[in-house]
């Protein structure tokens with residue numbers, strides 16, 4: 001859809017090399033093209049995780065179905081069906097209709113930035129902040145056609161038609177006038193500026209929908225917390241936690257008993273964790289703005305603020321910084337190859353801390369939302385080599401594929417890894433039509 005320029009040439013070449021290593025039997029250029037088609041479109045399903053401490057999945061499913069029926073009627077859409085996920089006991093799946101590329105366009109055109117465009121493709125309405133251009137006559141109630149500015153070339157406040165690279169997202173109804181949007185001295189107003197009515201990729205708008213009962217999360221992220229298998233009463237470290245999707249999941253699986261220490265880099269990241277934790281009434285989460293690279297200190301006490309001494313935690317989750325090349329939809333990625341290659345050294349530093357802080361017999365889950373070998377199978381290879389105290393474990397549930405070829409890991413080890421692989425797509429199964437994601441589970445044996 002967005003063409004071959006989602007990535008820079010050097011990143012495209014790197015990804016093609018990865019395809020050659022991981023899938024030696026396929027034609028790399030065909031595989032790369034198919035990968036671009038996948039990555040530039042959203043998954044055909046929306047997944048939400050249920051707050052099972054508040055209400056059963058069954059009751060939440062009925063409540064969500066009622067809310068979505070209302071939303072569909074209001075937007076004159078076909079009704080969406082909510083179903084329980086067949087494997088994950090706390091997940092609900094909302095199937096989307098097929099993409100509709102035949103939507104007629106309106107004469108009034110609105111341009112939005114790439115970030116906003118990608119959110120719209122997953123069901124969001126358009127927030128004022130994301131609007132780049134709108135016609136001078138636009139007023140509340142007007143029907144508009146919405147386009148995303150693919151190359152970030154549209155100047156804020158553009159009053160006329162935008163002739164740069166753009167992609168049609170669908171039609172919406174203006175909530176604000178152009179005057180409201182751009183005639184402020186400081187910032188654009190907050191809140192929804194365009195309500196999306198008819199989109200090429202249709203998905204439920206989940207903003208502020210049952211926030212105490214559901215959390216929108218990509219399927220592999222839900223799998224990831226189940227793989228860690230947190231139990232009530234345990235002492236768990238979530239090393240890179242914001243916005244707190246997995247942290248709130250851990251706290252819920254622990255039935256709000258025990259303790260979860262949650263790090264992220266700065267106050268704004270911590271505020272997001274705190275807001276999500278509060279929404280779900282979780283009292284066992286202790287968030288700290290702290291660099292996970294410095295989490296270990298042999299002289300520190302085992303509780304209270306970080307750092308912590310050796311063998312402190314029963315379980316550690318390292319869902320760390322990564323190149324995030326598995327995100328969907330991804331219309332434009334500006335990372336250079338150098339930036340992508342800067343991730344493994346950081347991941348290894350955080351991993352070193354995780355191993356030290358884990359108790360013997362404890363579990364460490366390492367995960368990323370990216371697709372490079374170096375940040376995934378490569379880290380596992382490095383870790384098993386450096387730490388003979390770690391054993392690679394089977395995962396439950398295991399609904400993604402196995403690890404990929406291209407490193408020194410043998411077939412038995414690869415079978416223990418869980419990869420949601422964007423280079424090989426199994427049509428028709430929502431367990432594969434998701435973001436790119438990687439999960440490895442280790443046990444500290446001594």
Ligand SMILES: C[S@@+](CC[C@H](N)C(=O)[O-])C[C@H]1O[C@@H](n2cnc3c(N)ncnc32)[C@H](O)[C@@H]1O
Pocket residue numbers: 221239240241242243244245246247263264265269290291292293319320321322369
């Ligand atoms: C993939 S996101 C985490 C998502 C989160 N686990 C969830 O499920 O909601 C990675 C996070 O790592 C954080 N991060 C990056 N470097 C870090 C560091 N040195 N210490 C702690 N957090 C870090 C980033 O700010 C980012 O929020």
